[in-house]
Amino acid sequence: MPLLPLGAPGGAPAFFPAYRHLARPLLLLAALLLGGCFWLFDDSFGYRGPIIVTVETLDGKVPEHPFVIDVAYTEVGSHGLGGKRGYKHIKLAYAGRPVTFPRERLDLALPNDAANIGFLVFHPGYFYSYDRYGFPPNKADKPYRITIKMRPLEMVLGKVEKEADAAKAELATLQAGTEAYRKKEGEYQYLRYRLGDIVGVHNGQVKRRYLPHIPEALRQSVIDKYHPILEALYYSIPETDCGIMVSGCQEELKKKKGKREFKYNGI
Secondary structure: OOOOOOOOOOOOOOOOHHHHHHHHHHHHHHHHHHHHOHHHHOOOOOEEOOEEEEEEEOOOOOOOOOEEEEEEEOOOOOOOOOOOOOOEEEEEEOOOOOEEEOOEEOOOOOOOOOEEEEEEEEEOOEEEEEEEEEEOOOOOOOOEEEEEEEEEHHHHHHHHHHHHHHHHHHHOOOOOOOHHHHHHHHHHHHHHHHHHHHHHHHHHHHHHHHHHHOOHHHHHHHHHHHHHHHHHHHHHOHHHHOOOOOOOHHHHHHHHOOOOOOOOOOO
16 A cells, blocks of 8 residues: 555644645654764764774884884864863883773764874884874774884894995086085985984984883893993994084084084993
């Protein structure tokens, strides 16, 4: 039997004939309201995590001391307005061993949008890593899984030094005073300065961003191992004595004639 419209002969009675023309808009409005309230029954609404993080090393080694993973919600713009937004955690992780960051509801302006969460990783033997991922809401039984790959400090320094050597070699083929010479000279000076800057920043990160989170019972072991390594590295690169100078660094080093202004102050 075919369905009859409301108020039609033989069909369901029309209780409000005068408002019959509003039936369709009202039904549409009701559907929209109900759809907008589904989040009340969605246990993933606004939540992120668990997040399972695994640290891997590009040299394949498993260092005896752990990595420090500093995780924070990093959204900027409309989501970041209004102050603190949450998800701030620090954990220790050994290479190849997953660690789990907790499930947490973020205080976002748009709770079901992807939330940018940043991962800073530190270790005395490895160049720091920063990665940022966009996480939409997820179910508690479906954790996110990410892998962070760490580059050995020597690998990073070796790459920059190789680039500096190549720039210096090319500089010898160019005529002094030309535009090409000035550009290549600036590139060479920057790369050499970069070597010193990497070491200086790394030592500061170990002291301020790594060691304070290492258990006291393990901290001295880290210092005993890496203090002499980082000290030798510091003095092996003349540009660690350049301070904040970039373009004038090489000229300043010539004036110093091997004498140092800055000393290695440990980790």
